[in-house]
Amino acid sequence: MSLTRRSGPADALRQLADEDLMPLVRAGEARAFEVLYERHATAAFSLAYRMCGTRAAAEDVTQEAFLAAWRSGARYDRARGSVRTWLLGIVHNRAIDALRRGAVRERRRTGDEDAAERLPAPERTELEAARRDEARALHRLIEELPDEQGRVIELAYFGGFTHREIADMLEAPIGTIKGRMRLGLEKMRVGLEGLGLGEAVR
Amino acid sequence: MTDEAHASWAESLGAYALGALPEDERAGLERHLQECPSCRRELAELQAAVDVMPGATPPVQPPPELRARIMAAVESEAELLRAAGAGADRPRGRRRGPRRWFPRPLAATAAAAAALAAGVGVGAAIFAGGSSGPASRTVAAQRAPAQSAAYLRVAGGRASLVLRGMPAPPPGRVYEAWVQRPGAAPIPAGATFALREGTVALPRTVRAGDRVLVTAEPRGGSPAPTAPPVIVTRTT
Numbered sequence: 466m467s468l469t470r471r472s473g474p475a476d477a478l479r480q481l482a483d484e485d486l487m488p489l490v491r492a493g494e495a496r497a498f499e500v501l502y503e504r505h506a507t508a509a510f511s512l513a514y515r516m517c518g519t520r521a522a523a524e525d526v527t528q529e530a531f532l533a534a535w536r537s538g539a540r541y542d543r544a545r546g547s548v549r550t551w552l553l554g555i556v557h558n559r560a561i562d563a564l565r566r567g568a569v570r571e572r573r574r575t576g577d578e579d580a581a582e583r584l585p586a587p588e589r590t591e592l593e594a595a596r597r598d599e600a601r602a603l604h605r606l607i608e609e610l611p612d613e614q615g616r617v618i619e620l621a622y623f624g625g626f627t628h629r630e631i632a633d634m635l636e637a638p639i640g641t642i643k644g645r646m647r648l649g650l651e652k653m654r655v656g657l658e659g660l661g662l663g664e665a666v667r
Numbered sequence: 668m669t670d671e672a673h674a675s676w677a678e679s680l681g682a683y684a685l686g687a688l689p690e691d692e693r694a695g696l697e698r699h700l701q702e703c704p705s706c707r708r709e710l711a712e713l714q715a716a717v718d719v720m721p722g723a724t725p726p727v728q729p730p731p732e733l734r735a736r737i738m739a740a741v742e743s744e745a746e747l748l749r750a751a752g753a754g755a756d757r758p759r760g761r762r763r764g765p766r767r768w769f770p771r772p773l774a775a776t777a778a779a780a781a782a783l784a785a786g787v788g789v790g791a792a793i794f795a796g797g798s799s800g801p802a803s804r805t806v807a808a809q810r811a812p813a814q815s816a817a818y819l820r821v822a823g824g825r826a827s828l829v830l831r832g833m834p835a836p837p838p839g840r841v842y843e844a845w846v847q848r849p850g851a852a853p854i855p856a857g858a859t860f861a862l863r864e865g866t867v868a869l870p871r872t873v874r875a876g877d878r879v880l881v882t883a884e885p886r887g888g889s890p891a892p893t894a895p896p897v898i899v900t901r902t903t
């Protein structure tokens with residue numbers, strides 16, 4: 466199908482839940498995949514941008530991740546979590562790969578972004594507004610962790626550093642770093658239950 | 668499994684969930700997870716916290732061109748699948764597993780999209796017919812780099828490689844295509860390229876039973892392959 470004939474997904478597809486789009490994606494339906502892109506591209510790009518620090522690197526990572534998802538749709542298992550979580554997991558893996566192979570130059574630390582470069586997503590729907598509220602709550606949850614735990618979790622998850630690299634940076638034993646990660650995540654999980662956020666553990 | 672082994676692997680569960688376990692430790696932990704229900708349970712709990720982390724990221728809008736680029740690749744692959752036909756004998760993907768999805772069992776569904784995986788060790792499938800004329804056949808590669816897809820399209824002795832998501836060749840190298848007749852050494856197909864998406868026409872005639880290989884060679888190409896093939900396709 467040529468690009469000039471592209472018309473976007475039909476409304477019928479937009480009525481379907483993510484999990485119901487996946488069988489169509491597996492069968493090679495490009496339009497079904499496009500609906501998933503519409504729904505999750507902003508979250509995917511935002512995560513990639515936070516991790517890589519430049520728009521160019523974030524675009525590469527987002528593209529690689531969505532194409533990997535398209536090519537490996539068969540690996541998605543709905544019993545194990547949402548399509549969104551699955552997609553963002555792929556983005557996270559790809560961003561870590563990019564960071565570790567040094568593909569991301571001028572890597573910037575979190576909080577270092579150029580405000581002018583950042584184009585905030587408008588709150589167009591109630592869903593997006595709700596996600597923004599959720600983001601604030603999650604942010605607080607991480608901030609409420611003891612400093613030493615929040616710091617290693619941010620360095621690991623958003624910075625893409627290994628426990629060894631973090632141990633080096635913070636001049637602490639690896640065992641200590643691993644312990645902080647485990648304790649911090651455990652605390653977050655308990656906090657999530659309190660907020661009614663997150664996906665049920667199956 | 669000893670208690671000490673369990674205790675030491677359990678220490679690493681948080682790092683694993685965050686993606687912070689170095690490559691060399693990951694395989695060991697994954698083996699332990701297979702035999703330790705207690706670690707699997709704890710990992711699922713820690714993973715629930717990691718799974719919400721992207722939600723803490725301030726939203727940034729991707730550029731519209733990104734969608735166009737991604738959908739152009741997706742559509743051309745969807746078209747190849749349609750050309751292959753719903754009843755085509757599809758290779759089943761056996762690919763490098765995505766990291767950290769380990770505890771989540773792989774869906775065993777035979778899927779059309781899996782045909783695009785074309786991972787190492789996947790058998791060839793011959794798709795008859797298709798959009799490029801009644802005499803053309805499209806073969807999914809038996810081997811292609813992870814996360815990429817490669818096909819050989821043959822029409823009356825003229826062959827071309829269709830590439831999707833190829834990694835860039837290593838620095839100072841280009842890809843070179845080879846034709847290998849049954850029982851003979853590979854000979855240059857007459858094409859060197861650094862293309863990552865698109866179609867590469869092969870000047871040399873390809874006959875039934877030939878294999879078409881791609882290796883990474885020093886710039887300018889080589890008279891004979893100097894590296895193991897990254898792409899292997901076989902006609903029938």
Ligand SMILES: [Zn+2]
Pocket residue numbers: 672673674676677699703705706
């Ligand atoms: Zn264990």
